[in-house]
Amino acid sequence: KRSGREDNSMPIRMLPMSVRQALCEHLDSLNVWQQLAAFVKLYSSDVQHIQSENSRGRSPTNEFLNIWGGQYNHSVYSLFALFHKMKLHNAMRLIKDHVDEKFHKYIPKSEP
Amino acid sequence: SVPIYSKYTRCTELRRVDDNDIYKLATILDVNGCWRKLMSIIPKRLDAQACSVPGGLNYAEIAGKVGLKYTTQQISLIDGTAERLTPGQSISQVMIDEWKTSGKLNERPTVGVLLQLLVHAEIYSAADFVALHFLNEPKPDRPTDGPAAHISLDLCSEDL
DSSP: OOOOTOOOBBBBBGSSSSHHHHHHHHHHHHOHHHHHHHHOOOOOHHHHHHHHHHHHHHHHHHIIIIIIIIOOOOOOOHHHHHHHHHHHHHHHHHHHSOGGGGGGGOOOSSSO | OOOOOOOOOOBBBBSSSSSHHHHHHHHHHHHHHHHHHHHHTTTOOHEEEEOOOOOOOOOHHHHHOBBSSSHHHHHHHHHGGGGOOOOOHHHHHHHHHHHTTTTTTTSSSBBHHHHHHHTTTTTTHHHIIIIIIIIIOOOOOOOOTTTSSOOOOOOOOGOO
């Protein structure tokens, strides 16, 4: 299996706070957390948890990262690949400094 | 370049694990209430040593036969201690302290049992930590589907 073979990126939970904040602001403004949760097939209990945090005024993207990055221990490379599959190109740009340069070609050159 | 040294074996009882290592594990389990997910799947009366080896814990069989160790009420009791924690104490640590000293001699939980339960509950943050830092083993395999599955970039034709 080739997945993860080239992955030497840091865990999502190690992303610098400034990057994480920019990412949360960007993805919250697009309101895509439900699509992210559906794509990675989060269990409904976790989706409900994000929903309730969201209704209490907390960032749903941050809660998504807490669960998918925290409990499941996914890497920034996997997050980059997830954004690629969901065509979230600006989100890819926000974390590109934390994945190997050879993956930067997956980011489209032009702004969407 | 992989060191041969491992601090514990799969048969090491959790009560023999250094407090500092339990603390590091506990801070991982504090995220998103993962300790609750772990506590709620612990089987009753298990032959801990027999279950410690890789693949030794057949979860479906054990849990189906003997049932679960902790009730919702007992989990709520741990939850209730949250406000009484002193700074630097973690709720997961309270849970592990309860679990590691529970049961008869042959039922005391081991590192191997812990690792297999973490994988069963898909708490890969803690499972990866226990495999690497307690046992010096590779990270456990991931399922190919679901939230724990790896996602990778598709190879383009120019990569081939």
